[in-house]
Amino acid sequence: MQILKGTPVSPGIGIGEAFVLDIEEYRLPRRAVPMEQVEAEIARFETAVESVVTEIKGDIARVEASIAGENLPGIFQGHLAIVRDLVAPVIEAVKKYRFTPEHAVSKKVRTIVKQLTSNEDPTGFASRLVADFTDVEKRLMRALFGERTSARDNGRAKSVIFARDLTPSQTIALDRTRILGFVTEFGGKTSHTAILARAQGIPAVVGIENATRDVSGGDIVIVDGTKGMVIVEPDEETLRKYRALERNYVNFERRTSDEMRQQPSATADGIQIALLANIELPDEAEHARNCGAGGIGLFRTEFMFFDARNPPDEKTQFEAYRKVLRDMEGRPVTIRALDIGADKEFASGTIAPERNPFLGCRGIRYLFERMDLFRTQLRAVLRASAFGRVRIMFPMISTLDEVKQAKAILEDVREELTSEGVEFDPEIPVGIMIEVPSAAISADILCSEVDFLSIGTNDLVQYVMAVDRMNEKISSLYQPGHPSVLRLIRQVIEAGALSERPVSMCGEMSGDPLFTVPLLGFGLRSFSAMPTALPTVKKVLRSVTLEEAREVGREVLKLQDSHHVIEFLTERTRKILPEMF
Amino acid sequence: MAEITLTVQNKHGLHVRPATQLADLAGKFKSRVEIVKDGHAVAARSIIELLTLAAAHGTVLTVRAEGPDAAEAVAAVEKLFTSRFGLE
Numbered sequence: 079m080q081i082l083k084g085t086p087v088s089p090g091i092g093i094g095e096a097f098v099l100d101i102e103e104y105r106l107p108r109r110a111v112p113m114e115q116v117e118a119e120i121a122r123f124e125t126a127v128e129s130v131v132t133e134i135k136g137d138i139a140r141v142e143a144s145i146a147g148e149n150l151p152g153i154f155q156g157h158l159a160i161v162r163d164l165v166a167p168v169i170e171a172v173k174k175y176r177f178t179p180e181h182a183v184s185k186k187v188r189t190i191v192k193q194l195t196s197n198e199d200p201t202g203f204a205s206r207l208v209a210d211f212t213d214v215e216k217r218l219m220r221a222l223f224g225e226r227t228s229a230r231d232n233g234r235a236k237s238v239i240f241a242r243d244l245t246p247s248q249t250i251a252l253d254r255t256r257i258l259g260f261v262t263e264f265g266g267k268t269s270h271t272a273i274l275a276r277a278q279g280i281p282a283v284v285g286i287e288n289a290t291r292d293v294s295g296g297d298i299v300i301v302d303g304t305k306g307m308v309i310v311e312p313d314e315e316t317l318r319k320y321r322a323l324e325r326n327y328v329n330f331e332r333r334t335s336d337e338m339r340q341q342p343s344a345t346a347d348g349i350q351i352a353l354l355a356n357i358e359l360p361d362e363a364e365h366a367r368n369c370g371a372g373g374i375g376l377f378r379t380e381f382m383f384f385d386a387r388n389p390p391d392e393k394t395q396f397e398a399y400r401k402v403l404r405d406m407e408g409r410p411v412t413i414r415a416l417d418i419g420a421d422k423e424f425a426s427g428t429i430a431p432e433r434n435p436f437l438g439c440r441g442i443r444y445l446f447e448r449m450d451l452f453r454t455q456l457r458a459v460l461r462a463s464a465f466g467r468v469r470i471m472f473p474m475i476s477t478l479d480e481v482k483q484a485k486a487i488l489e490d491v492r493e494e495l496t497s498e499g500v501e502f503d504p505e506i507p508v509g510i511m512i513e514v515p516s517a518a519i520s521a522d523i524l525c526s527e528v529d530f531l532s533i534g535t536n537d538l539v540q541y542v543m544a545v546d547r548m549n550e551k552i553s554s555l556y557q558p559g560h561p562s563v564l565r566l567i568r569q570v571i572e573a574g575a576l577s578e579r580p581v582s583m584c585g586e587m588s589g590d591p592l593f594t595v596p597l598l599g600f601g602l603r604s605f606s607a608m609p610t611a612l613p614t615v616k617k618v619l620r621s622v623t624l625e626e627a628r629e630v631g632r633e634v635l636k637l638q639d640s641h642h643v644i645e646f647l648t649e650r651t652r653k654i655l656p657e658m659f
Numbered sequence: 660m661a662e663i664t665l666t667v668q669n670k671h672g673l674h675v676r677p678a679t680q681l682a683d684l685a686g687k688f689k690s691r692v693e694i695v696k697d698g699h700a701v702a703a704r705s706i707i708e709l710l711t712l713a714a715a716h717g718t719v720l721t722v723r724a725e726g727p728d729a730a731e732a733v734a735a736v737e738k739l740f741t742s743r744f745g746l747e
Binding site for chain 1: 674682683705716
């Protein structure tokens with residue numbers, strides 16, 4: 079049994095077999111093969127080689143059938159030759175040093191890669207060769223692991239995913255119904271893996287150094303997403319204890335959700351509060367509705383753009399938006415314009431690396447550069463607005479000029495559609511994300527140009543605290559409870575109230591039951607969070623009167639640092655949600 | 660023994676596809692064919708060894724063959740190089 083500690087990012091317990099992604103980075107334990115098993119290990123390796131050869135041949139046939147231009151078959155022929163060339167030295171190493179075939183393959187490829195990368199490589203020639211070898215290695219590893227774990231085969235069994243880091247495209251490529259948990263080496267509470275895991279209610283722990291090294295595919299693991307722990311090959315007693323915990327946790331979630339579904343979302347004294355859902359994919363809308371969402375407060379559209387090799391065309395986008403509107407059955411849906419750059423790597427575009435991507439060309443800044451993408455998306459959103467209550471929102475606004483420019487482009491697209499005789503909602507509300515300090519501080523000014531504001535706390539906290547949210551080293555400084563953050567949030571809510579512009583919040587904070595009461599006290603009347611968080615938030619807000627919330631809001635602002643704020647709020651929330659705190 | 664000095668003329672160097680062809684070709688001869696780069700010799704019939712040469716465009720290589728059909732082997736390799744492996 080081995081215990082690994084990391085950052086808890088999505089609560090719950092997951093128990094099952096490990097499935098390790100990123101095999102090219104995988105270092106295998108140098109486990110000796112007992113003498114009498116050498117022949118069996120060699121046979122296992124030969125079977126793996128056969129299956130890889132079949133797999134590559136299959137790829138050659140498929141590629142020839144589908145792609146004409148690039149000579150991929152030729153490259154795969156080369157990979158086939160590499161596999162055949164590897165057989166003799168690997169078998170020799172198994173016999174001579176009694177390495178496992180996995181270790182022998184990994185060692186051989188590592189030697190080749192080392193040789194290839196030992197010289198300068200100005201043209202990138204050697205690094206392309208490295209990619210060829212790691213591709214072959216990956217195939218062999220998968221074939222070898224396949225015999226030791228049932229988690230292969232696109233995850234026939236449910237499994238816990240281990241990876242160094244998961245890109246958004248990798249994350250969505252996974253079959254979500256077969257994932258018991260996520261464990262990654264990188265990332266923080268607001269990384270994409272974390273957000274997605276929480277949205278789906280999948281336990282996740284991030285920031286475990288060497289997680290993919292210490293765990294082999296097929297190991298039994300326990301992911302404790304509440305405490306931030308991963309237990310590898312647990313003993314019987316630990317396993318029993320966690321199985322019981324798992325049942326309790328699932329029961330608590332289900333109970334809260336059942337208990338809250340039919341309850342109105344209002345404070346104890348009957349003030350109506352909007353509870354909306356953040357979604358990433360059109361398919362989540364139905365889930366959001368089942369969790370009691372009164373609408374979609376944030377439809378992140380980036381994922382649609384990661385999924386395809388090329389940016390989705392107007393029709394594809396229009397259909398995705400219309401599906402969400404249909405599934406939400408008349409409830410409002412806020413669509414955020416594409417927010418990429420920085421951490422959201424964009425597979426289909428060409429974003430040159432920046433020195434400071436978080437302070438670089440992202441959000442609306444990027445959209446102004448890519449007018450083609452921006453206009454296509456606006457057309458699709460406007461067209462969808464004929465079929466439901468759509469609101470459009472611009473990300474990463476920092477100045478009034480940007481708002482004006484974005485609106486001018488929107489106006490232009492509207493005229494274009496009108497002249498084409500295409501229907502859309504002429505009254506479509508236009509809002510902005512408040513996530514840059516300049517926008518938060520001057521929210522009263524920005525209000526003059528928009529219909530609503532939505533506070534994006536993930537970025538706001540990062541920018542106010544000057545803390546890169548992906549950097550684990552300084553993650554303790556990422557403090558949503560810091561007095562500066564709380565003051566700024568209150569200021570934005572008050573600015574909106576003075577201008578009679580509705581203010582919503584769509585960051586992680588609005589789904590954290592710890593902050594529900596103070597935010598209510600600051601005047602927030604619209605919370606948008608991942609669907610699974612909604613029942614808990616509802617439970618908390620139904621337990622307080624507005625006056626009590628205001629009192630908490632005043633108290634919390636008197637505290638001097640995040641530590642005291644969290645302590646004070648935890649104490650208070652525990653009374654309402656003893657199961658969670 | 661036969662020997663010749665050649666330059667990699669393919670724009671993308673001796674990458675996977677040309678290396679595959681070269682290894683296939685070398686395997687057809689009885690002679691042992693070697694490719695030498697900066698004094699480092701590898702067996703031409705091994706794709707892995709060929710690739711580890713990391714012979715980019717413009718690299719000068721020596722082709723060396725030893726055995727009964729050494730001259731034919733070297734001539735065939737030369738032909739492959741000058742035809743740019745039929746790729747460009």
